[in-house]
Amino acid sequence: MTNLVPIGRALISVSDKSGLLDLARALAAQGVELISTGGTSGMLRAAGLKVRDVSDVTGFPEMMDGRVKTLHPAIHGALLALRDDDEHLLAMAAHGIEPIDLLIVNLYPFEATVAMGADHATCIENIDIGGPAMIRAAAKNHRSVAVVTDPADYQPLLDQMAAHNGATTMAFRQKLALNAYARTAAYDAAVSGWLAQEINCPFPRHRAFGGHIAQKLRYGENPHQAAAFYTDGTRREGVATARQWQGKELSYNNINDTDAAFELVAEFDPGTPACAIIKHANPCGVATGGSLTDAYLRAYDCDRTSAFGGIVALNRALDAATAEEIVKIFTEVVIAPGASDEARAIFAAKKNLRLLTTNALPDPRARGLSFRQVSGGFLVQDRDAASVTEADLKVVTKRAPTARETADLLFAWSVAKHVKSNAIVYVKDGATVGVGAGQMSRVDSTRIAARKSQDMAEALGLPGPLTLGSVVASDAFFPFADGLLAAAEAGATAIIQPGGSMRDDEVIAAADAAGLAMVFTGQRHFRH
Template identity: 70%
Template sequence: MAVASKNIPAPDLVQVRRALLSVSDKTGLVDFARALAGAGVELVSTGGTAKAIADAGIAVRDVCELTGFPEIMDGRVKTLHPSVHGALLGVRDDPDHAAAMRTHRIEPIDLVVVNLYPFEEVRASGAAYAAVVENIDIGGPAMVRASAKNHAYVAIVTDPEDYSAVLNALEMNTGSLSLDFRKKLAAKAFARTAAYDAAISGWFADELAIEHPAWRAFGGKLENVMRYGENPHQSAGFYVTGEKRPGVATARQLQGKQLSYNNINDTDAAFELVGEFDAARIAAVAIIKHANPCGVAEGASLKDAYLKALACDPVSAFGGIVALNRKLDAAAAQEIVKTFTEVIIAPEADEAAVEIVAAKKNLRLLVTGGLPDPRAAATLVKSVAGGLLVQGRDNAAVDDLDLKVVTKRAPSEAEMADLKFAFRVAKHVKSNAIVYVKDGATVGIGAGQMSRVDSSRIAASKARDAAEAAGLPEPLTKGSVVASDAFFPFADGLMAAIEAGATAVIQPGGSMNDADVIAAADQHGIAMVFTGVRHFRH
C-alpha cells in the first residue's frame, strides 16, 4: 500500500553540519575529508574509512558513538541501526519526525559519502562463490537509498569523481547544498544501486544456470557522452558493463579523436569477427563498414592479409574499420594508412606502427591486450518498444561442428579450408548472408537482403567490380567456395552461386527442399557441406 505524503515542502538550502563517510574505494578520501573538516563539518565514519581519516590527522567520530553499539559479525552489521537510518530518513520539518529524533537522541546527518563493496570487480576476477557473496554490500546500499529518498534534507555522494563538485557547491553556498544539487546526487545514487543490484542478480542467474529469470535487470556506467547517435539529431551515450572481454569497451585508445556511436558499433563488429581467427595459426584482418564486413582475409603477415581483404571491395573499405588479430606492425600500418580509415583495432601495436598511424591525427588506434573468445557465452540485449529481447551470444564455432558432406563429390582439402573460412565470416554478416571465399580471402560478400538470391547476386556483382578495378580478366568468384548463413529454401540461390563460379558450398541445411538443392549441386558437380547450425544476424 502506498504511503500518503504530508506535502511538506523541501528547503532549498541545507546547511551541512555533519557527514557520514563509509567507502570501499578510498580514492580522494583523505583530501575530501580534510576539506569538509576545514569547512566546519563534523565527520562520522566506520571501520577502515575512519582509520584512513584518523591516520591523516583529521578528527573523526566512529559510528559506534552514534549507535551505542559496536560493529559485529566481521563488520557486516555496523550502520544498520535506527540512530543511523533515523538520522538519514527523518523529515526534519515534520513535527512528529522531529519529536522522535529528540526522544531517541538521533543526531541528523546532512551529507552521506558511500561507495559500495567492489562486487563487480570481484565477480569479474573469477573469485570463488563465497568470496563473491561476501562482496555483496548490504549496509552501503541501505544508506544510499535512505539518503537518496530523503534528498529533501540529505545529500548523498556515491562517486569520488563528485567530491570536487560537492566542495565547490559548499563554497558557493557558504556551507550549504541546494535542493537541485541534492536531487541530482540522489538520481545518480539510485542509478548506482540499480546497476549494482543488476550485477548481483545477473551473477546469480549465471551461477544457477537460470536462462530466463522472472525479473531481469541490466546496468552500466557512463563512459562517454557522444556528440550524437546514428544520426546528428539523435542523442547517445556509451555505457560500460564491466565485462572483461577484450574489445572496444575495454580497449585503450592510443590516439585519434573521440569514437562516435557508429564507430563503436562498427569497431565491435570488426573485432568480434577477427576474433574468430586463431592468431597463433595465421594472421587475419577484417575490414568493416556499417557493421558488415567488406573484406576479410588470412595471410602470412598482417600486410598480406590486409591487402587481400582490401582487394575484396576497395570502394567500400574507404572510411571503414580495420581489425587485426595480431600486434599491428609497421608494414601493415603503412598499407592501412594509404586508405582513409576511421579506426584500427588490434591486440597490440609496436612503436613503429604507432608512429606511422600518428601521422593521421584523426585516425583512432585502439589496443585491447587480447582477442575476444568466439566460444565464450554471454547475454545479448536488444530493446523493442515496451520490452527487451535477451539471448545468448552466437558462440558456435565452425571448427567444433559436425560437418556433413551431402553431395556425391566431397570438397577438396583446399575447398574445405575455404568453406570453414567462409562460414566463420558469414556468422558476422547481416542476414541474408552470402560469402564467397578463395585462397583464404573473401572475394564477394552479399549482406542484409530480403532474398538470399539477391545476396548471392550482389556478392557476385561486387566481385566483378573488384576484378575490374584490379584489372583482372575475371572475378575471383570463379573457382571460389560460398557460404550461406542459413539454408537455401530453393535451388535458385545455389544456382546464382554456381553462375558466379563457386565450386563448393557450406550451409546449415534443414530446408524442406534440401533434396532438390542437393540434386542441383550434384547435377553441376558442386560439393556441398551441411553444418547443422545457422548464423542469422539481425
C-alpha cells in the same frame, strides 16, 4: 527556490578511497563532524582527522565480520527523518538521533571482483548490503540529505559548499540522488546477473541491465539523436576496454562498427595473421595471410570501394609495415591487441585516425547475453558463440569437398556468422572475395556478392570475377535451388549451409548436377 541545507554532519564509508583524505580534510576545515566505519575511519584517524566511529553512534559494535555495522535506527533515522516534520523531530529527540546531512558511500567492488574471476564465496562477500541501504535512504530524503556515491562528485560537492556557505541546493541534491539510485540499480543488476549465471538461470522472472557511463557521445546514429556509451563492468576485451592512442572522439557508429570488427577477427587464431574490414557493421573484406600486411591487403582487395572510411580489426599487434599500408586510404578506426612504437609513429601523422589497442582478443566462445530493445520491452538471448569444426560437417553431395575447399568453407562459415542476414560469403584461399549482406532475398545476396566480385576484378585488371574457384557460405538454408545455382554461375565450387529446408533434396540434386560439393552444418547464424 534553492532550499539550501547546511552540512553539519557527514557519514563516510567507502571502499574506493581515492580522493578521500582531500575531501575529508576540506569538510573538517568547514566544521563538518565526521562519522565513519572500519577501514575508512582508520584511514581518516591515521591522517590526523577527528572522526567518530559508527559504533559510538549506534551503541553497537561492528559484528559478523563487518556485515552488520550501519543497519541501525540511529543511522537510518538520521538519514530518513524529515527536518520539517514535527513528529519526525520528536522521534529523533526521544531516541537521541542526530541528523546526518551528507552521506558519502561507495560500494564493495562486486563488479570488479567478478571480472577478476573470483570464486563464489569471494563474490558473495563483496555484495554490499549496508551501503545500498544507506544510499537509498539518503537519496529518498534528498530534500534534506546530500548523497555522494562516486569520487567524481567530491569536487563538485566542495564547489557547491563553497558557493553556498557550507550548504547544498535542492537541484544539486536531486542530481546526486539520481546518480545514487542509478548506482544501486546497476549494482543490483550486476549481482542478479551474476547469480543467474552461477545457477544457470539465464531468463529469470525479472531481468535488469546496468552500466557506467564511459562517454557522452556527440550524437547517435544520426546528428538529431542524443547518445552515450555505457560499460557493463564485465571486462570483455574490446572497444569498451581499449586504450585510444590518438584520433578524434569515437562516435556511436564508430563504437558499434569497431565492436563488430573486433568480434569477427577474434574468430581466427592469432597464430595466423587475420584482418577484418567493416563498414556499417558488415564485413567488406576478411582475410588471413602469411603476415599481417598480407592479411590486410587481401582483405582490402575484396572490396576496395567499401573499405574506404571503414574499420580495420587485426588479430595480432599492429606492425609498421601494416600501418604503412593502412594509412594509404582513409580509415576511421584501427583496433588490435597491441601496436608497436613504429606503427603508432606512422599513425601519428593521421590525426583523425583512431587507434585502439586492447590487452587481448575477446573469447568468441565465451558465454554471455545480448539484448535488443523493442517497443514495450526488450529481447534477450545467448550471445552467438557457436562454431563448427571439420568433424561437424555432413557431406550431402556425391562429391566431397577437397582439403582446400574444406578450409575455405570453415573460414567462410566463421565470416558469415558476422554478416547481416540474409548472408552470403564467397571465400577463396583464406580471403573473402564477395559478401552479400542484409538482403530480403537470399538469391539477391548471392547475386550482389558476385556482382561486387566482378567489379573488383575489373578494378584489379583481372580477366574474370574473384569468385571463380571460390566456396560459398550461407548463414541459413537455401529455400530453393536458385541461390545455389547463382553461386555456381559465379564460379563457386563448394557450398556450406545449415540444411533443414523442405526442399533440401531439390537443392542437393541441383548441387550434384552442377558438380558442386556441399556440406551441412546443422546450425544457422541469423544476424538481424
